[in-house]
Amino acid sequence: MKEDAADYPAKAIEILEAAEIRIRRGGFEAVSYRDLAADVGIKAASVHYHFPQKALLGAAVVDRYSDKLLATLGRVDLTQATVEEHLQRLCNCYRAAVQNDGMICLGCMLGAESQDLPDAVSAAARRFFKRLLDWIELALSDCADAATLAVHALGTLQGTMILAVTLKRPELMDEVADHLKRLISGSGAA
Amino acid sequence: MKEDAADYPAKAIEILEAAEIRIRRGGFEAVSYRDLAADVGIKAASVHYHFPQKALLGAAVVDRYSDKLLATLGRVDLTQATVEEHLQRLCNCYRAAVQNDGMICLGCMLGAESQDLPDAVSAAARRFFKRLLDWIELALSDCADAATLAVHALGTLQGTMILAVTLKRPELMDEVADHLKRLISGSGAA
DNA sequence: GTCTATAATTTGATAGAC
DNA sequence: GTCTATCAAATTATAGAC
Numbered sequence: 198m199k200e201d202a203a204d205y206p207a208k209a210i211e212i213l214e215a216a217e218i219r220i221r222r223g224g225f226e227a228v229s230y231r232d233l234a235a236d237v238g239i240k241a242a243s244v245h246y247h248f249p250q251k252a253l254l255g256a257a258v259v260d261r262y263s264d265k266l267l268a269t270l271g272r273v274d275l276t277q278a279t280v281e282e283h284l285q286r287l288c289n290c291y292r293a294a295v296q297n298d299g300m301i302c303l304g305c306m307l308g309a310e311s312q313d314l315p316d317a318v319s320a321a322a323r324r325f326f327k328r329l330l331d332w333i334e335l336a337l338s339d340c341a342d343a344a345t346l347a348v349h350a351l352g353t354l355q356g357t358m359i360l361a362v363t364l365k366r367p368e369l370m371d372e373v374a375d376h377l378k379r380l381i382s383g384s385g386a387a
Numbered sequence: 388m389k390e391d392a393a394d395y396p397a398k399a400i401e402i403l404e405a406a407e408i409r410i411r412r413g414g415f416e417a418v419s420y421r422d423l424a425a426d427v428g429i430k431a432a433s434v435h436y437h438f439p440q441k442a443l444l445g446a447a448v449v450d451r452y453s454d455k456l457l458a459t460l461g462r463v464d465l466t467q468a469t470v471e472e473h474l475q476r477l478c479n480c481y482r483a484a485v486q487n488d489g490m491i492c493l494g495c496m497l498g499a500e501s502q503d504l505p506d507a508v509s510a511a512a513r514r515f516f517k518r519l520l521d522w523i524e525l526a527l528s529d530c531a532d533a534a535t536l537a538v539h540a541l542g543t544l545q546g547t548m549i550l551a552v553t554l555k556r557p558e559l560m561d562e563v564a565d566h567l568k569r570l571i572s573g574s575g576a577a
Numbered sequence: 578g579t580c581t582a583t584a585a586t587t588t589g590a591t592a593g594a595c
Numbered sequence: 596g597t598c599t600a601t602c603a604a605a606t607t608a609t610a611g612a613c
Contacts, residue, residue, distance in 0.1 A: 223503025226416040243579045308553035309491060309499045313413025322553055345562045352563055356546025363498035363512055372535045373542055380570050433597045
């Protein structure tokens, strides 16, 4: 019954969630053990008990985020839902992040910084994008040129998140998502 | 003859260019005065002579980058070039950055981090996006829904840069740019 | 598990000589 | 303009008591 996802004690999960939020707001370098400790009500040295090194903490945050997002998206099943409905799920995740929480995607942030990150963290970011692109490509498998279309769709959502947050115009997510869906629909889907 | 762009002494320009590269690689927090000093062959205290505060240095880097990019794009003149040709100029800039230098756009990086940046820097990032979106919207002014299309186009390029750099697949820039141009052409351009 | 205490390093920034 | 010297603060990380 157990998945391959690591199961952490409650306090470690609090730390992972605090770290996720802080990374998504300011990037990996902007997160400190002291801040995380304050977030979860312990001292910095105690955070090191749960995650001895920052690079390992970062990688754990990404893997947990991957699992959560893929679980929210669900399994791709084109006999149960259309291409458009699958894509809508993805748009909904990112729209909610921007509009409710003012946050961009964790992978987007770490991808931007990836050239300067510890190897364990940039490798986790790469894994995240690969898993997500696989999901999108499968969801678009009825479309012509599904692989490129998947990159286009994910790139558009990631880049638009940055614009929406920077310009403080969360409605951009909806406008571009609508545009994107029209593109997909007109692009060879049965 | 003078533009409103500040003109800096030669060493200050060296610093600005070193800072631009470092920010684009690792983000604003990843840049230190000591590193910049080493880049340009002076000491950290001397960098403070040119740019007393890091936030002001950051804003200056962004404004200089804005001016450079807009100058490269040139004035929009739809009597001299088509919509597609104008858009191609923009794609070329970003493709070159990713494929030759392995770097994403400065605005993309700072936009991602914008929630945690000093106000002067996040404001500069916002200015950058507004100027660039104005240029794109003007270039697309013959298209239906030019404003949304401009956000879509810029978002797609920015997000794809992140994917291309993180996945170490620079060719993604070309593939998605082609896709994007087809979208624009089919989207109501005269 | 959490704490105090501390080490070793790095950071942004200033003062003042040259 | 650049330097040396220095500062105060913050950072990741460890040792050891409880």
